[in-house]
Amino acid sequence: MPIVQVSDLAKSFQVSASQPGFANALKHFFRRTYRSVDAVKPLSFSIEPGEVVGFLGPNGAGKTTTLKMLTGLIHPSAGTLSVAGHIPFQRHNAFLRRITMVMGNKQQLLWDLPANESFAINGAIYDIPESELQSRIAELSELLNLTKELSQPVRKLSLGERMKCELMASLLHRPEVLFLDEPTLGLDVNAQVAVRNFLREYNRRYNATILLTSHYMADITALCKRVLLIHQGRLFYDGPLAGIIDRFAPYREVKLDLTEPVDRESLAAFGEVESAEGRAASLIIRRELLTDTVQRLLASLPIADLSISDPPIEKIIADLFTQGTMK
Amino acid sequence: MLKKLRVLISAQHALMLAYRAEIYLWVIAHVLPFIMMGIWVKAATDPASAGHFAMSPRDYARYFLCVFVVRQFTAVWMIYEFEWHILEGRLAYLLLRPINPLWHYISAHLGEQLARLPFFALVTLLFFILYPGARWIPSPASLLLGISAIYAAFALRFALQYCLAMLCFWFERASSIEQLSFLPYIFLSGLAVPLDDFPQRARDLVNLTPFPYMIGFPAEILMGKLTATDPRLLQGFAVIAAWFLGFSFLGAILWRRGLRQFSAQGA
Incomplete structure (x- = not known):
């Protein structure tokens, strides 16, 4: 139970609403206006x-x-x-x-x-x-x-x-x-x-x-x-x-260790480039495209090592709240 | 409940002692009765004014000493703390405890009275040294009745301020209403003018208000002016009880309604 x-x-809540400025302050003093705010x-x-x-x-x-x-x-x-x-x-x-x-x-x-x-x-x-x-x-x-x-x-x-x-x-x-x-x-x-x-x-x-x-x-x-x-x-x-x-982050983070630097434009062909610096890069790739994209990455780029992980939960929630993307 | 009250008072007393300087200032801030004493004693001593005053110079000195004593035990400031608690969101913690928050405020006042006791005793001693002519020892009956009247006055003043404090649920600065009530408190309580010096009709009217019972009534009992056989004594306690019950009832209603619309802002 x-x-x-x-x-x-x-x-x-009923919240008193006043506009800035002297005249509005006076008006507010004599005649209060309220608006309702739905907090929950x-x-x-x-x-x-x-x-x-x-x-x-x-x-x-x-x-x-x-x-x-x-x-x-x-x-x-x-x-x-x-x-x-x-x-x-x-x-x-x-x-x-x-x-x-x-x-x-x-x-x-x-x-x-x-x-x-x-x-x-x-x-x-x-x-x-x-x-x-x-x-x-x-x-x-x-x-x-x-x-x-x-x-x-x-x-x-x-x-x-x-x-x-x-x-x-x-x-x-x-x-x-x-x-x-x-x-x-x-x-x-x-x-x-x-x-x-x-x-x-x-x-x-x-x-x-x-x-x-x-x-x-x-x-x-x-x-x-x-x-x-x-x-x-x-x-x-x-x-x-x-x-x-699963619900709010239908993508994976793919981290690449490259044997030689690759420019951002080339990386962008595979997914959203989260970071690219020297021989390290990180891509965001949609889950349903992951297998195919990884195969293409291995075939096309000079990759020394590759790892796939879930994006950090902190980032997902921060994105949800800042972008207002929750459904 | 007694154990809870004892622990609360003890903690509040310790808290007050942490603010020693504040206690000194409180006692000094309460010297108004001594200023009024100087004025009234001087006026009553003037031979030209003989017969115009209700008391002798010696009795005025005693009366205002008693006013000082009564004020020490009937000072109420809960509205200021309550307002601060509401604005700062601190009332939330008091509401979360399985005890009515009222007990917090009562124990804070009793703890403060306890902390001020030695200072008050010192001032009284000093007064008797400086004015040996006004020295007197109240009879046990006067003392017992006086202490009862002081705490009845404290309860009455607390109940009145409690009602005003409840307005904090609706107005952010309800303490300004308390400041408004301070005017009748000063002039109708006997703090500045002994009630016996009021014209008879005015006195009859004033006696219907709660104010004379907050200062003048207990002071007159302490100085032995109102004795156990005086019918005004019982009448005074009855009026206090009536006002107290009225304010308590009103306060309880305001508390319940206030809580319904309390937004716990700041918490």
């Missing part, structure tokens, strides 16, 4: 317990608005949704105890106090007995490799250490459903890897369900087997990560 069930979920268009999906799902889309696609509806922060304009058997916007305590949300650009920790103080507050709010709280703090701090940082004022911590503490604070009550909005935002590569490893381990230990948004494709490829792609408020892909390549 799905732990997250969303059906025809939609959200629109009817959206349906479900997530099974224990799944780790990537939620991808460009800025303004509606990802965060969807997460806010799933956590009960905002009311949907239409549709139905259920998370862990509850209707989120009713914000029942039993529901709030089973979920958490981490926002990479926001913090819940008390800025001027050590993270331990925030943990004590969460321990009391979630009714975690003191001994159990200490054991959970020990477990999570070990997983995240945090020790003395917990007793330093949060403002003195690095961004990476702060995010780790944020994760600890959000997970002390052992939520079953995690909504993570850009949890690795702004972190260096090492901190990103640490957060990813931690999330993977948390998911494994507690069979937690995770819905993750991130602009770092490495987060998605490392953690998610399934992705939801959203653009302009509309869901246009829901399936395995690998399926994106």
